[in-house]
Amino acid sequence: MAHAQKIVGRRAGDRVILGAVIFLAFLWVVPVLWVLILSFKANSELMLSTGSAFRLPYTLKNYADILASSGVFRWFFNSVVVASLNTLATLILASLAGYGFARTEFPFKNVIFVLVLLGLAIPEQAVIIARHQMFTDWKMHNTYLALILPGLSNAFGVFLMTQYFRSIPMDIDEAAMLDNASRFKIFWRVLLPLTIPAQATLGIFTFLACWNDYLWPLISATKPEMFTLTVGIASTQTNFAQSEGLGFLMAQAVFAGLPVFIVYLFFQRYIIQAVAGAAIR
Structure with missing residues (x-):
């Protein structure tokens, strides 16, 4: 009887937790749905009342106006190039650095690792002037390299990959060494495939941050043909965008x-695997 009561109690608790999660998810989705609904309404109607968002008619004119912009596809291409190359390079560098910190020994390893982690405490705005001056001296502004290189100093990526490599048993390395496998082969063929969930998580976070980055592209890309999507779209807004062009x-x-939403849909299972794996370890 007592055992049955415990089971009933657990089920009730699970239902309460599930209800709370659904409620919080609903609260998170409501603003997204509100933005989506407003995007299909004519600006003239929204000027009178945002309550018209729940009434017909709806229109695709706002999206047509975006696509009609002469530079939007160029800006989209720039964002894809910058975000993709930044993500790929970050994954390569963070994986190599994480393997080095977690599986090898070298002088001042702990000191260097602490210095890398200090990068998490330094906001981008604190170094923006020095970075701008540095790229000016190198005459690299308005290039893809100028938009990509600053994002490669990803301290979080190094920390994440280091911790994930450390969670993998050393017995795997020792077994591979007995088969005369080199360090690189152990890294590339044995350990790296085990870190796919962590790499997917890091890749999504990196892509998201790079895609949504506004400050550095605004400073570095001064020519319209080098604008990323965030800067390019912002340049099309008027001073009265919120009142006269809300839709x-x-x-x-x-x-x-x-x-970004599409990328997340494809890789969300890897994020769940990474979080679950970290919880188990």
């Missing part, structure tokens, strides 16, 4: 956020 503004937000 257009919301359509811009949806258009800019859709690629």
Whole structure:
């Protein structure tokens, strides 16, 4: 009898937790749905009342106006190039650094690792002037390299990959060494495939941060043909965008956020695996 009561109590507790999660998820989705609905309404109607968002008619004119911009596809291409190359390079560097810190020994390893972690405490705004001056001296502004290179100093990525490599038993390395496997072969063929969940998580976070980055592209890319999507879309807004073009503004937000949403849909299972694996370890 007591055992049955415990089971009933656990089920009730699970239902309460599930209900709370559904409620919180609903609260998170409501603003997203609000933005999506507003993006399909004519600006003239929204000027009178945002309550018209729940009434017909709806229109695709706001999205058509975005696509009609002469530079939008160029800006989209720039964002794809910068975010993709930044993500790929970050994964390579963070994986190599994580393997080095977790599986090898070298002088001052702990000191260097602490110095890397200090990068997490330094905000981008604190070094933006020095970075701008450095790239000016190198005459690299308005290039893809200038938009990509600053993002490669990813202290979080190094920390994440180091911790994930450390969680893998050393017995795997020792078994591979008995088969005369080299360090690189152990890293590339044995350990790296085991870190795919962590790499997917890091890749999504890196892609998201790079895709949504506004400050550095705004400073470095001064030519319209080198604008990323965030800077390019912002350049099309007027001083009265929120009052006279609310629907257009919301359509811009949806258009800019859709690629990131698609990427997350494809890789969300790897994030769950990484979180679950970290919890088990």
